[in-house]
Amino acid sequence: GESVGLHLPTLSVQEGDNSIINCAYSNSASDYFIWYKQESGKGPQFIIDIRSNMDKRQGQRVTVLLNKTVKHLSLQIAATQPGDSAVYFCAETFAKNSSASKIIFGSGTRLSIRP
Amino acid sequence: DGGITQSPKYLFRKEGQNVTLSCEQNLNHDAMYWYRQDPGQGLRLIYYSQIVNDFQKGDIAEGYSVSREKKESFPLTVTSAQKNPTAFYLCASSAPLAGGREQYFGPGTRLTVT
Numbered sequence: 003g004e005s006v007g008l009h010l011p012t013l014s015v016q017e018g019d020n021s022i023i024n025c026a027y028s029n030s031a032s033d034y035f036i037w038y039k040q041e042s043g044k045g046p047q048f049i050i051d052i053r054s055n056m057d058k059r060q061g062q063r064v065t066v067l068l069n070k071t072v073k074h075l076s077l078q079i080a081a082t083q084p085g086d087s088a089v090y091f092c093a094e095t096f097a098k099n100s101s102a103s104k105i106i107f108g109s110g111t112r113l114s115i116r117p
Numbered sequence: 118d119g120g121i122t123q124s125p126k127y128l129f130r131k132e133g134q135n136v137t138l139s140c141e142q143n144l145n146h147d148a149m150y151w152y153r154q155d156p157g158q159g160l161r162l163i164y165y166s167q168i169v170n171d172f173q174k175g176d177i178a179e180g181y182s183v184s185r186e187k188k189e190s191f192p193l194t195v196t197s198a199q200k201n202p203t204a205f206y207l208c209a210s211s212a213p214l215a216g217g218r219e220q221y222f223g224p225g226t227r228l229t230v231t
Contacts, residue, residue, distance in 0.1 A: 011157075036218055045121075045207050045222025046160070051215075091159055095218055102148035102167040103217030104175065107159035 012112045021079040023111050025092035028073060032094035035068060036105065037077045041088045049077070049090075079113075087115050120144065121223035123208050128228045130202075138193045138226045140208035148217050149191040150209040153177060154225075160207060166191055195228065202230045 015021045027035070033054050038046040050061045052068050052075075059066050065078040075092050089110040095103045121142045130136045142149065148167050152160040162175030166185040180199025185191055191210075195202045207225045211217040 034216075034218055043225075045209070045225050046220075047222070048219040051218050093159075095216075102150070102165050102211065103220075104162060104165065105160075105218070105220065107161070109157070109159045 011109070012114065014114045014116055015082050016116050017082060017084060019082055021077075021082045021086065021113055023077045023079075023090050023092075023113065025075040025077075025108055025111075026073060027075060027092070027094055029094060030070070030073065032096060034095050035066070035075050036093040036095065037064075037066060038091045038093060038107070039088045040091065040110070046091060082113075082115055084115050084117075087113060089113070121208060121210055121221055123206075123223035123226050125226060126224065128226055130228070130230050132230055133197045134230075135194055135196050136202075136228065136230075138195065138206050138208075138228070140191045140193065140223060142189055142191075142208075142210045142221075142223075144210055144212070144221060145188070146210035146212050146221070147188070148211045148213075149185070150211070150220060151175075151181070151183065151191070151193045152207045152209065154205040154207060163193065163206075195230075202228060204228060 034051050036051040037049040040046040052059045052066045063080045067076045089112050091107050091110045093105045093107045095105045124139045150165040151163040154160050161177050163181050164183040166172040182194045205227050208223045209220040211220045
């Protein structure tokens with residue numbers, strides 16, 4: 003069935019180091035994979051997405067990698083800063099000809115930054 | 118400033134009462150969504166609406182109702198039929214660009230039912 007899950011619930015990283023957040027998915031039919039960031043007490047914020055026919059996409063200080071062979075998704079954050087502390091959700095969705103998307107969210111990884 | 122507002126931030130109700138959560142957006146987005154988030158878990162879709170006067174059930178619609186009479190407003194009613202209503206409720210909207218994958222979220226309403 004459809005599911006998006008994460009390998010680790012928490013991740014602690016030294017400030018300035020790179021962070022790698024991993025995610026496993028099971029539905030090969032997903033068209034897009036998405037990363038959201040949720041700071042404490044706030045709503046999630048879109049970070050980046052990647053289409054299923056791509057294996058890498060870069061944004062500002064973030065890179066998403068997609069390995070369809072092992073159904074694995076990762077988010078890399080370069081030079082992690084205190085402001086990166088949050089819960090990160092991977093999610094999947096299916097492209098369709100409409101203005102709305104049903105997004106299936108994973109359970110999240112909490113990223114904490116050590117000074 | 119453009120964005121999504123949800124009110125109130127905290128809401129307390131007695132069991133057996135219906136309660137309506139407000140969601141307003143001034144982003145001129147067609148699509149709007151309601152999610153529920155429980156502690157330590159991801160978001161689960163309750164209802165979504167692609168356009169005014171239209172809405173679709175999400176994965177956990179039982180015990181909830183919505184209306185979409187105006188483009189900018191998408192209120193959610195948590196009815197007494199919802200067995201576990203205590204949760205953090207998030208409203209979101211999206212533009213047609215990117216097919217709704219980039220959703221803009223409000224600050225959420227934390228509902229406690231005792």
